[in-house]
Amino acid sequence: MENSLELHKIFKNAKDFMPINGTDYIELYVSNSKQAAHYYKTAFGFQSLAYAGLKTGLNDRESYVVTQDKIKLILTSPLKSGTNIGKHIDKHGDGVKVVALWVDDATYAYETAIQRGAKSYLKPVKEQDNDGEVVKSGIYTYGETVHLFIERKNYHGVFLPNFIKWETPHYNPKPVGLKFVDHMVGNVGWNRMNTWVKFYEDVLGFAQILSFDDKDISTDFTALMSKVMSNGNGRIKFPINEPAEGKKKSQVEEYLDFYEGEGIQHIAVATDDIISTVTALRNRGVEFLQVPKTYYDAVTDRVGKIDEDLAPLKELGILVDRDDEGYLLQIFTQPVEPRPTMFFEIIQRKGAQSFGKGNFKALFEAIEREQELRGTLH
Numbered sequence: 001m002e003n004s005l006e007l008h009k010i011f012k013n014a015k016d017f018m019p020i021n022g023t024d025y026i027e028l029y030v031s032n033s034k035q036a037a038h039y040y041k042t043a044f045g046f047q048s049l050a051y052a053g054l055k056t057g058l059n060d061r062e063s064y065v066v067t068q069d070k071i072k073l074i075l076t077s078p079l080k081s082g083t084n085i086g087k088h089i090d091k092h093g094d095g096v097k098v099v100a101l102w103v104d105d106a107t108y109a110y111e112t113a114i115q116r117g118a119k120s121y122l123k124p125v126k127e128q129d130n131d132g133e134v135v136k137s138g139i140y141t142y143g144e145t146v147h148l149f150i151e152r153k154n155y156h157g158v159f160l161p162n163f164i165k166w167e168t169p170h171y172n173p174k175p176v177g178l179k180f181v182d183h184m185v186g187n188v189g190w191n192r193m194n195t196w197v198k199f200y201e202d203v204l205g206f207a208q209i210l211s212f213d214d215k216d217i218s219t220d221f222t223a224l225m226s227k228v229m230s231n232g233n234g235r236i237k238f239p240i241n242e243p244a245e246g247k248k249k250s251q252v253e254e255y256l257d258f259y260e261g262e263g264i265q266h267i268a269v270a271t272d273d274i275i276s277t278v279t280a281l282r283n284r285g286v287e288f289l290q291v292p293k294t295y296y297d298a299v300t301d302r303v304g305k306i307d308e309d310l311a312p313l314k315e316l317g318i319l320v321d322r323d324d325e326g327y328l329l330q331i332f333t334q335p336v337e338p339r340p341t342m343f344f345e346i347i348q349r350k351g352a353q354s355f356g357k358g359n360f361k362a363l364f365e366a367i368e369r370e371q372e373l374r375g376t377l378h
């Protein structure tokens with residue numbers, strides 16, 4: 001049931017043995033980090049923040065870090081063949097490798113997670129430079145995706161030790177109003193959703209706050225199931241999708257085929273003004289999924305009165321949904337790489353703490369139309 005009053009009670013079921021302050025950063029492995037950084041600046045309004053690569057003494061990879069309000073993306077490419085980064089890109093295409101979580105004690109977080117069944121990715125390691133020190137550690141989650149724990153209370157530099165400030169005095173496109181990561185969705189294989197739900201419960205103390213079965217998320221042709229996991233303070237929300245049987249191949253199967261495994265499907269970023277954010281993104285070349293204009297015929301009956309005029313929402317293709325605490329506005333981009341894998345969601349919450357269940361059908365029909373164009377709906 002998508003009942004937000006219930007949500008707050010359920011948040012309390014999350015165990016607080018693993019305090020997490022928020023998302024620290026997201027690292028994408030991409031085939032051309034320099035051009036990707038330019039894209040995220042130009043199209044999404046990110047700002048230049050930090051760099052590590054040949055100029056900082058690295059010889060195997062190059063990373064550009066871009067930021068917008070609380071969001072930080074690291075874009076990393078290999079500098080030579082045969083690296084783990086290169087192998088990751090060869091298999092998965094561009095995609096999310098690291099979802100880094102900001103903690104007060106990365107050693108404790110690691111030891112607790114390992115004790116509770118996590119698979120190690122990185123033992124606690126201290127990194128330092130003139131601006132202080134950071135402790136990092138890491139565990140695997142679904143597919144080849146990892147969570148790093150980042151302890152930065154003794155660090156005062158621009159990003160992380162051994163990154164230098166990336167300055168671009170002549171090219172700094174304006175931000176578009178993206179604020180923070182609202183949630184990040186993972187796609188996992190057939191019958192694997194509950195395995196990963198249990199992982200987040202057991203290892204990180206998350207609680208399941210919502211569940212959608214194949215009746216909630218289905219069209220005439222395709223279906224999927226989803227459960228939403230949250231940490232205790234609600235700052236980290238990870239919905240986990242698995243495919244369900246339908247007449248045709250669902251978007252989750254398409255993702256699993258093209259990503260060649262489980263991984264992050266979308267990053268939802270919050271804005272305080274979705275109309276101005278989406279207008280700016282569209283003007284900068286970001287492509288969005290479009291629902292039919294008939295979606296707006298019934299929207300007022302479904303969600304009641306909202307603060308925004310319907311006309312710009314309809315023009316931009318922004319979707320609206322309501323729960324018992326308020327409403328939300330959301331829109332999904334097209335995939336941001338050649339493979340139909342990862343994309344972004346732009347979301348503005350006006351009270352609602354849910355995920356837009358009322359939009360699922362329209363949205364998945366829109367995705368099916370794209371799948372049809374790609375020849376992957378069969």
Ligand code: FE2
Pocket residue numbers: 183185266268345355
């Ligand atoms: Fe989402």
